[in-house]
Amino acid sequence: MRALQRSVVLCLILALSVGLFYIGxxxxxxxxxxxxxxxxxxxxxxxxxxITVRTQAGDAPTIELMPRDRDLAKVTGxxxxxxxxxxxxxxxxxxxxxxxxxxxxxxxDLMLSMPLLAADRDDYILPPPxxxxxxxxxxxxxxxxxxxxxxxxxxxx
Amino acid sequence: MMQKRSITQKLSxxxxxxxxxxxxxxxxxxxxxxxxxSATYLIQELLIRVGRNSFLILSLLVPIMAGMGLNxxxxxxxxxxxxxxxxxxxxxxxGIPGIVLAxxxxxxxxxxxxxxxxxxxxxxxxxxxxxxxxxxxxxNGVYQLVVLYFMGWLIPIASPSxxxxxxxxxxxAISLLGIRTVLDRLLPLRVGPFDVGSFHLDVVNIxxxxxxxxxxxxxFIVWFRRTKLGQDMRAIGQNMAVADSxxxxxxxxxxxxxxxxxxxACYGQVIFLQNxxxxxxxxxxxxxxxxxxxxxxxxxxxxxxxxxxNVFLGVVLFHLMFIVAPMxxxxxxxxxxxxEYFRVFVSYGIIAVxxxxxxxxxxxxxxxxRRSLRGPxxxxxxxxx
Amino acid sequence: MRKTVRKKRQAxxxxxxxxxxAGWPRIIIGIFLFSLFMAAPFVGVxxxxxxxNTLERFGMNGVLVLAMVPMxxxxxxLNFGLPLGIISGLLGSTLSIELGARGIGGFAAAIxxxxxxxxxxxxxxxxxxxxxxxxxxxxxxxxxFSSVAFMCIAWLLLPYRNPTMIWGYGGxxxxxxxxxxxxxxxxxxxxxxxxxxxxxxxxxxxLFVALMCFLIWLFMKTKTGTAMTAVGSNPEFARxxxxxxxxxxxxxxxxxxxxxxxxxxxxxxxxxxxxxxxGPFYMALPAVASILLGGASVNKASIWNVLVGTFLFQGIxxxxxxxxxxxxxxxxxxxxxxxxxxxxxxxxxxxxVQVKR
Numbered sequence: 001m002r003a004l005q006r007s008v009v010l011c012l013i014l015a016l017s018v019g020l021f022y023i024g025x026x027x028x029x030x031x032x033x034x035x036x037x038x039x040x041x042x043x044x045x046x047x048x049x050x051i052t053v054r055t056q057a058g059d060a061p062t063i064e065l066m067p068r069d070r071d072l073a074k075v076t077g078x079x080x081x082x083x084x085x086x087x088x089x090x091x092x093x094x095x096x097x098x099x100x101x102x103x104x105x106x107x108x109d110l111m112l113s114m115p116l117l118a119a120d121r122d123d124y125i126l127p128p129p130x131x132x133x134x135x136x137x138x139x140x141x142x143x144x145x146x147x148x149x150x151x152x153x154x155x156x157x
Numbered sequence: 158m159m160q161k162r163s164i165t166q167k168l169s170x171x172x173x174x175x176x177x178x179x180x181x182x183x184x185x186x187x188x189x190x191x192x193x194x195s196a197t198y199l200i201q202e203l204l205i206r207v208g209r210n211s212f213l214i215l216s217l218l219v220p221i222m223a224g225m226g227l228n229x230x231x232x233x234x235x236x237x238x239x240x241x242x243x244x245x246x247x248x249x250x251x252g253i254p255g256i257v258l259a260x261x262x263x264x265x266x267x268x269x270x271x272x273x274x275x276x277x278x279x280x281x282x283x284x285x286x287x288x289x290x291x292x293x294x295x296x297n298g299v300y301q302l303v304v305l306y307f308m309g310w311l312i313p314i315a316s317p318s319x320x321x322x323x324x325x326x327x328x329x330a331i332s333l334l335g336i337r338t339v340l341d342r343l344l345p346l347r348v349g350p351f352d353v354g355s356f357h358l359d360v361v362n363i364x365x366x367x368x369x370x371x372x373x374x375x376x377f378i379v380w381f382r383r384t385k386l387g388q389d390m391r392a393i394g395q396n397m398a399v400a401d402s403x404x405x406x407x408x409x410x411x412x413x414x415x416x417x418x419x420x421x422a423c424y425g426q427v428i429f430l431q432n433x434x435x436x437x438x439x440x441x442x443x444x445x446x447x448x449x450x451x452x453x454x455x456x457x458x459x460x461x462x463x464x465x466x467n468v469f470l471g472v473v474l475f476h477l478m479f480i481v482a483p484m485x486x487x488x489x490x491x492x493x494x495x496x497e498y499f500r501v502f503v504s505y506g507i508i509a510v511x512x513x514x515x516x517x518x519x520x521x522x523x524x525x526x527r528r529s530l531r532g533p534x535x536x537x538x539x540x541x542x
Numbered sequence: 543m544r545k546t547v548r549k550k551r552q553a554x555x556x557x558x559x560x561x562x563x564a565g566w567p568r569i570i571i572g573i574f575l576f577s578l579f580m581a582a583p584f585v586g587v588x589x590x591x592x593x594x595n596t597l598e599r600f601g602m603n604g605v606l607v608l609a610m611v612p613m614x615x616x617x618x619x620l621n622f623g624l625p626l627g628i629i630s631g632l633l634g635s636t637l638s639i640e641l642g643a644r645g646i647g648g649f650a651a652a653i654x655x656x657x658x659x660x661x662x663x664x665x666x667x668x669x670x671x672x673x674x675x676x677x678x679x680x681x682x683x684x685x686x687f688s689s690v691a692f693m694c695i696a697w698l699l700l701p702y703r704n705p706t707m708i709w710g711y712g713g714x715x716x717x718x719x720x721x722x723x724x725x726x727x728x729x730x731x732x733x734x735x736x737x738x739x740x741x742x743x744x745x746x747x748x749l750f751v752a753l754m755c756f757l758i759w760l761f762m763k764t765k766t767g768t769a770m771t772a773v774g775s776n777p778e779f780a781r782x783x784x785x786x787x788x789x790x791x792x793x794x795x796x797x798x799x800x801x802x803x804x805x806x807x808x809x810x811x812x813x814x815x816x817x818x819x820x821g822p823f824y825m826a827l828p829a830v831a832s833i834l835l836g837g838a839s840v841n842k843a844s845i846w847n848v849l850v851g852t853f854l855f856q857g858i859x860x861x862x863x864x865x866x867x868x869x870x871x872x873x874x875x876x877x878x879x880x881x882x883x884x885x886x887x888x889x890x891x892x893x894x895v896q897v898k899r
Contacts, residue, residue: 286680
């Protein structure tokens with residue numbers, strides 16, 4: 001009986017962990033406005049585009065992209081909405097508004113291609129770009145000083 | 158004559174028990190004007206630091222209750238919490254879910270380390286403190302082995318921002334941007350500005366959620382003392398032999414006390430680091446242990462007796478000194494470094510003094526007990542000799 | 543048939559006796575060290591260099607480890623308060639440089655200056671430890687730590703004048719590391735030093751360590767020494783036979799502190815630098831680990847334990863970085879040092895109680 005109770009509690013905790021993982025995961029959404037070729041067709045970069053990424057937490061600031069721009073929005077949670085306003089090159093007239101619901105769920109990062117979105121295609125979700133290692137400022141191994149124990153130097157040879 | 162002695166004893170004991178906080182109140186009273194900090198700054202800093210550190214310090218109470226002294230092995234729990242945080246940052250879990258998940262991951266590690274620590278301490282009864290202290294160093298070595306060599310090699314770590322450029326091992330400093338101060342900001346409360354006579358106080362932010370967690374912990378301690386297990390622990394703390402003959406499973410209860418302390422220290426470290434916002438992979442835990450113990454002792458706790466009041470008095474006094482000492486040192490001596498060394502000296506010195514006082518009291522008690530056993534004539538004879 | 547069984551039994555018996563005498567940790571560590579030496583040539587590490595490094599570090603640390611013996615023998619536990627002795631040595635060495643004493647005379651001056659300081663500090667420390675019987679080790683640790691932190695302030699404020707020791711550029715206080723080069727660098731190590739190829743034997747340092755060991759051994763044979771051992775092994779019995787327990791303990795603590803002071807001087811003359819501020823902070827742990835590795839327990843230690851333990855410990859510290867790093871291409875020596883030294887102390891602390899019961 002006790003073993004049963006314990007395994008039930010264990011399962012509950014596991015479920016809770018998975019749930020936390022699901023709702024707490026941060027996704028990096030790369031917003032890409034580069035000319036892209038798919039199926040032999042070329043989709044030109046948009047002249048000017050305004051993107052609003054909305055999660056459960058509320059509105060995120062609007063991101064504006066010029067041709068060949070790529071920007072990054074961080075969203076938390078399993079799903080988010082994206083509103084793309086395709087504008088003319090002066091950023092005055094809205095030519096087209098696209099709204100999408102996206103659910104990255106358990107996966108981590110994703111990239112959205114604006115030209116493909118504007119062309120009403122379904123394959124606008126691209127794999128995220130290879131993550132570059134961060135700048136080398138913290139690229140050092142922990143020095144002996146920061147290790148906790150006796151820092152007895154080796155005698156000079 | 159008997160009564161007279163007991164009164165003087167009581168008086169000296171009262172002084173011995175409260176000497177440390179009183180001294181610290183005097184030191185702070187002298188150092189605060191010297192530092193030149195404003196009241197608003199000090200109060201804001203204290204509010205943050207009390208919220209940040211109290212949980213860690215509270216985790217020390219249970220082993221003291223069980224008569225096992227200061228649990229220097231609490232850094233084991235802190236390491237477990239840090240392992241949880243490393244995973245959470247690797248998976249990019251942010252916000253409150255990130256903190257809770259870090260705690261959940263840290264728990265089994267902390268339980269395992271706590272079981273190990275408890276069993277080792279059962280083999281070294283009477284030497285618990287020095288043993289748990291060395292055990293902390295030992296597990297620190299194992300922790301470094303795991304984090305510096307196994308993570309990213311045997312244990313998959315995907316995020317390149319965590320792994321050293323050589324391909325394995327975790328970096329020295331990890332930014333916890335995703336979970337930084339999320340608990341503190343969960344229920345924000347702004348108070349002020351106030352004007353009471355010439356005393357002016359600007360707006361201060363109070364991290365309400367953190368304080369609620371700490372209050373819940375305090376209630377847990379109060380409740381726990383009344384449970385069967387808590388009573389058993391206190392009995393063991395009073396006298397292990399008597400408790401054993403009364404049928405209390407001494408070893409098992411002691412292990413449980415250490416496990417509880419380790420797990421709570423794990424949570425405490427997660428709370429501490431969410432406020433700091435940076436994880437110093439290889440020394441955050443070390444400092445946690447030393448500062449927590451020093452703070453508890455400054456609050457007037459002894460090795461065998463500590464309450465919730467000691468925790469809060471201690472954390473306020475300790476951090477007050479911590480904030481003002483470098484500035485006071487700079488303004489007094491022209492060197493901030495003196496103040497810096499002074500606070501290191503005080504942290505260690507206070508632990509030394511508290512340990513000496515405790516051992517001294519115990520020594521005197523033993524002498525008294527021996528004297529009363531021998532009877533008055535013998536004592537007189539000894540005095541004459 | 544029966545004969546072979548008996549022979550087997552006898553062999554097992556001899557083996558068991560050997561294990562009992564040497565103890566499993568020493569056997570394991572010894573085999574480990576031996577295999578490191580065996581493996582060294584295959585991974586391109588010169589045995590002569592490693593051996594001479596090991597010997598040099600053995601000499602450097604020998605007296606520091608020896609400083610454990612008197613206190614352990616007198617029942618004061620492991621001397622985690624070694625930093626106190628080290629501080630006396632640091633004061634002596636900085637004073638000797640301040641006075642501009644050079645060569646062997648300078649080294650002698652450093653010893654002469656630090657010993658009185660060590661005696662005074664050790665006396666106070668002993669008085670303290672007599673009041674806290676049973677909790678010596680933990681208190682010693684923190685007395686060591688707080689005295690190091692206190693001296694950090696003192697190094698900043700003490701009125702030293704010698705330009706080789708104080709910060710330039712308008713800073714005040716002593717430097718973090720002070721070179722003894724030009725004062726008494728290698729005065730012991732180079733004395734009668736034997737050199738062939740990469741192998742260097744620091745004869746003078748070894749003679750000095752041997753002299754110290756001999757003096758302690760001699761002291762232990764005197765009336766005071768035997769009384770001290772009696773206090774350590776059975777205080778009640780010692781008291782009953784008229785030994786002043788507290789006085790013996792103080793003598794042992796003073797002796798340990800003085801040895802700590804001399805030990806750090808030997809260390810410095812070989813290493814070439816005086817490390818101030820947080821330098822002495824963790825120096826007690828390797829010394830404690832060494833003597834335990836040598837087979838000492840919390841209440842019993844001999845010169846033999848010092849020699850074996852220092853050789854094994856320093857051997858591992860020298861060999862693991864060179865051999866393991868060549869095999870694994872990483873520097874794991876730090877972690878191995880932490881695990882081995884603290885594991886050793888932990889083993890001793892948990893074993894002592896078992897024997898008692």
